[in-house]
Amino acid sequence: MSTQLDTIQKPAKKATERNWQRPHYDVSENEDAFNVRVSLPGVNRDGVDISLEDDTLTVVGTRIQDVPEAWRPLRREIHEGDYRLCLRLNVSVNEANIQAKVENGILELSLPKADEVKPRKIQIS
Template identity: 85%
Template sequence: MSTQLDTIQAPAKKATERNWQRPHYDVSENEEAFIVRVNLPGVDRKDVDISLEEDALTVTGTRQNDVPEAWRPLRREIHAGDYRLSLRLNVSVNEAKIHARVENGVLDLHLPKADEVKPRKIKIS
């Protein structure tokens, strides 16, 4: 089964580049739109950036690690970090109607299909 949205493989990292993590995500589809749900735990909505350039949708997010100054951890597994997800859109979407929302560390992207790719009924005359 072929999907209409494909993960873009990241090129090899240079030593000066950030250490991006690819977040977990789900893609679903209905007749009207694609819905992309991206897990961004610990990322505030102001630290999420979404861009669409040609057929590449890119989501980035930065998790801040604000701790009290006097805090002395005994063990530390939660770190500040950066998320990056790039998807190639293999179908046209209506860019003007894309909307997104972040709630409880989950980004929901609604990508409406362009009219020319929506299923339609053809009347027989």
Template identity: 35%
Template sequence: MAREGDFFRMILGFRSYSLGSHVHWVPLMDVYEFVDKFVILVELPGVDKEDIDITLKDGFLKISGVRKEMYNENRVRIHQMEMSYGYFERIIDVGNVDERNIKADYKDGILVITIFKG
């Protein structure tokens, strides 16, 4: 029986995507593949470290979280609003990796995830 991840790889046919209407914005991301590892960089300015969730299951890396609005009081009059807030999610097909060997670092609004291949 095929794994769930294999099914999504077959149907979707691409390596990175976001799912669901609950996603309010999609952060920019770079994915580098080396001989022995993947390195993923995600732009998350304004997101608190505690609001970021990283999960790796069946060859899929899911990065999700929330960027909270700075001023969400009803009395505030907004003149211009270009930044996106709310829930975000990115899912990356990393294939056969060592799910026990993943490192993450978050500094200056950039999340760096290193996943070693299995």
């Protein structure tokens, strides 16, 4: 099975750019839609921005750092930085019916296939 959604690799970042991290994600497909699950730990609903432009789906998740003002960590494993995922859609989707929800740090997207790419059953006469 070949995938219809490809991760877009971005060039190395410049020193002035944000500290982006590529989140983990899963893609599944059924006859009506592609379903994408993106892991965005530390990101709430208001911190997610989703756009679709030129067949590229972009998900940006902004983490809100909620630490006390006098916080001085002795060890740091929770890295600062936001999430960015770009997926190229190699198939037409019905943009008007895309659905998204965030729950427990997981973004779930449903990308309905356009009618022209859905499988059709042809009846024999």
